[in-house]
Amino acid sequence: MALVDDWSGTLPGLVSPMVRCYPLIRDPVVLIVPRGHALADPAVPVDLRRLRETGRWMAAPAREPSRQAADRLLETAGGAPAVPWEFEGLGTIVSLVARGVGVAVVPRLALAIGEGRVAVRELPGTPPAREVYAVARAASVRRPSVAVVLAALAAGAGHLPGHRPKHPGR
Numbered sequence: 001m002a003l004v005d006d007w008s009g010t011l012p013g014l015v016s017p018m019v020r021c022y023p024l025i026r027d028p029v030v031l032i033v034p035r036g037h038a039l040a041d042p043a044v045p046v047d048l049r050r051l052r053e054t055g056r057w058m059a060a061p062a063r064e065p066s067r068q069a070a071d072r073l074l075e076t077a078g079g080a081p082a083v084p085w086e087f088e089g090l091g092t093i094v095s096l097v098a099r100g101v102g103v104a105v106v107p108r109l110a111l112a113i114g115e116g117r118v119a120v121r122e123l124p125g126t127p128p129a130r131e132v133y134a135v136a137r138a139a140s141v142r143r144p145s146v147a148v149v150l151a152a153l154a155a156g157a158g159h160l161p162g163h164r165p166k167h168p169g170r
Contacts, residue, residue: 001136001146003153007065011133020141021133022150024157027109028129029069031121034100040119048077048124056102057084058093066090069128070105094118108161132157 004011005027012021031046033039039046039054051074060067067086085102087093090110097104098117107130111120134153140146 001134001140001149004133004135005065005130006133007069007128007130009131011131015135018138020136020138022135022154024132024134024153025109025160026129026131027107028127029066029073029105029123030108030111030127031103031105031123032094032097032111032118033103033121034097035117035119036100037103037119039103039121042121046121046123048074051077054103058096058102058104059084059086060090060093061086061088065130066107066110069107069130073105073123073128112160 003024004021012023015021031039031051033054037054038044059070062068062071087096090106091113093104093106094110094113094115096102098115105123108120109132111118134150136146136150141150
């Protein structure tokens with residue numbers, strides 16, 4: 001069994017009949033800024049074209065799917081900042097934003113660590129998102145241990161924003 005994130009939206013179509021995919025959540029990217037930042041105020045609309053001017057940008061390395069999603073989002077608004085500060089690990093990026101070092105666009109689930117020192121802003125339109133799935137071999141889903149883990153993952157996902165309703169695996 002594995003947890004898989006899919007930014008392309010094609011994962012279920014790629015799996016074989018020997019594998020079952022269980023959709024858990026849709027995890028869109030959100031803008032995070034330090035509390036006290038001008039964009040932290042929910043009364044100030046998030047303007048994608050002005051995001052380039054927000055100061056120091058932090059992002060995952062260019063090869064990471066979350067970075068590619070952020071770059072695609074910002075390209076629609078005139079392009080990503082020229083040289084974002086790159087850091088491994090979304091938790092590191094969230095922590096640095098909380099300390100006032102810069103701003104970032106990250107998947108919402110990166111905020112599950114409960115960092116209260118950042119303001120989370122929804123992005124206009126339909127921002128890029130990843131689909132998170134539990135994936136298991138079809139022959140294994142009837143095993144009690146696998147069934148319990150799948151049920152726990154589905155129950156946990158039910159408490160998260162973006163939860164996907166339960167339906168039989170593909």
